[in-house]
Amino acid sequence: MSADNEEHGKFIDEHSGEESTGHEWDGIAELNTPMPRWWLGIMYASIIWSIIYVILMPGIPLLNGYTKGTLGFSDRARVTKAVEKMHAERSVFSQKLIGANLETIQSDPDLLRFAMAQGKSLFGDNCETCHGASGRGFPGYPNLNDDIWLWGGSYADIRQTINYGIRADHDDTRLSLMAAYGRDEIFSRTEIGALTDYVINLSTPSDKPNTLGTTLFAENCTSCHGDLGKGTRENGAPDLTDQDWLYGGRRETIQATIFNGRKGLMPNWNERLSQDQIAALSVYVHSLGGGE
Numbered sequence: 001m002s003a004d005n006e007e008h009g010k011f012i013d014e015h016s017g018e019e020s021t022g023h024e025w026d027g028i029a030e031l032n033t034p035m036p037r038w039w040l041g042i043m044y045a046s047i048i049w050s051i052i053y054v055i056l057m058p059g060i061p062l063l064n065g066y067t068k069g070t071l072g073f074s075d076r077a078r079v080t081k082a083v084e085k086m087h088a089e090r091s092v093f094s095q096k097l098i099g100a101n102l103e104t105i106q107s108d109p110d111l112l113r114f115a116m117a118q119g120k121s122l123f124g125d126n127c128e129t130c131h132g133a134s135g136r137g138f139p140g141y142p143n144l145n146d147d148i149w150l151w152g153g154s155y156a157d158i159r160q161t162i163n164y165g166i167r168a169d170h171d172d173t174r175l176s177l178m179a180a181y182g183r184d185e186i187f188s189r190t191e192i193g194a195l196t197d198y199v200i201n202l203s204t205p206s207d208k209p210n211t212l213g214t215t216l217f218a219e220n221c222t223s224c225h226g227d228l229g230k231g232t233r234e235n236g237a238p239d240l241t242d243q244d245w246l247y248g249g250r251r252e253t254i255q256a257t258i259f260n261g262r263k264g265l266m267p268n269w270n271e272r273l274s275q276d277q278i279a280a281l282s283v284y285v286h287s288l289g290g291g292e
Contacts, residue, residue, distance in 0.1 A: 090114070094276035097283075102155035105283055112283070119284025122277055126269070127285075135288045139248050140264055145289035148244045150236045159282040165268035166236065173268055176224070176236040182259030191216055196255040202229040202240045203249070 011022040016031065023030040054060055057069040093114040097105065105112055123135070131137055135144030147153060151161055151174055164172040181187040187195065191212065198213025217229070224237035231239035238246060247253055247262065269278060 094274075097276045097279040100279070102283070102286065105279075115280040115283040116287065118277065118280040119282070122273065122281045123284055126273075127281075135285065140246060142246060144285055146244070148239070148242070150231075150233065150238055150246075152233050153286070155282055155286050158285050159278060161266060162273075162278050162282055162285070163268065163270045166266035167263060168266060168268040170268040170270075174236060178257065178262040179220075180259065180261035181220075183261070187216070187258075192255060192258050195221075195258055196251060199229070199240055199254055199258070200251060203243055 011020045011029070011032075012018070019032045020029040021032045054067065055069070056071045057073055058066055059069065060067040093111055096108075096111055097115060100111070105115055123131075127135070130141045131144055132141070137143035137145075142148070142150070149157070151157055151166070161174065164170050164174065166174050167176075179186065181195070182189070182192050194210055194212040195216045196213075197208075198210050198217050201208070201210065201213075217225075218227075221229075224235045225231055225240055226237075229240035231237045238244075243249065245253070246264075247257055269281075273281065
């Protein structure tokens, strides 16, 4: 507890001898302790610095703009200059990409780094919706991380597919047709069942005889899938002897494919992306784990 004694118009705390504000609560006086000089020094320096800053730099909002500052500094101009520099640097790499083959790109670390970075960005913006993150695919949309490529997995093949698509609305698109043998009443349900069993037997061999399926496959399917069902890339026909199935390998799925046919669409990107972007995207897809 303390009390104040008034001396020459000042309130002095009787216990500490320090000047107080004259405020007191329940006998406790509030000392009028001055702020530390170092703190005052920092505060005054900050005020001086603020004044200098708003004189030199843009800083005070006005009704129709802001003060420009005597130095004329502009973040907008700085960013515009940086963007122009970036585009100029990219333009050099972009021109190199257009006519380069994969070996040339891979032999140039800076060009490869540029292609991979741009390709990854383009893939995320345009391809992940169908092919999934990192190109792992979904039923009906190929996994780009393996070596199962319907139309070929070389850099040139990938670039052609991205350019012109599969069954797309373009004169140079790649075309193939899986007939709807059931829907179009080409085969009876019995024949479709026998052909389904034969196709399953190609990837999971059994000793069960299937003369009808063998005959139907030989007469209708070998022109695309080959005599042994290994597929042909000229027609985009899948290999039926492995365990990789674009739409799924269950019996009902295979039977549905034979009954209704398949006409999956890969759009042509040459009307949306530039040739250097397609080249970069092709490099990235080629690197995902397949690409042959």
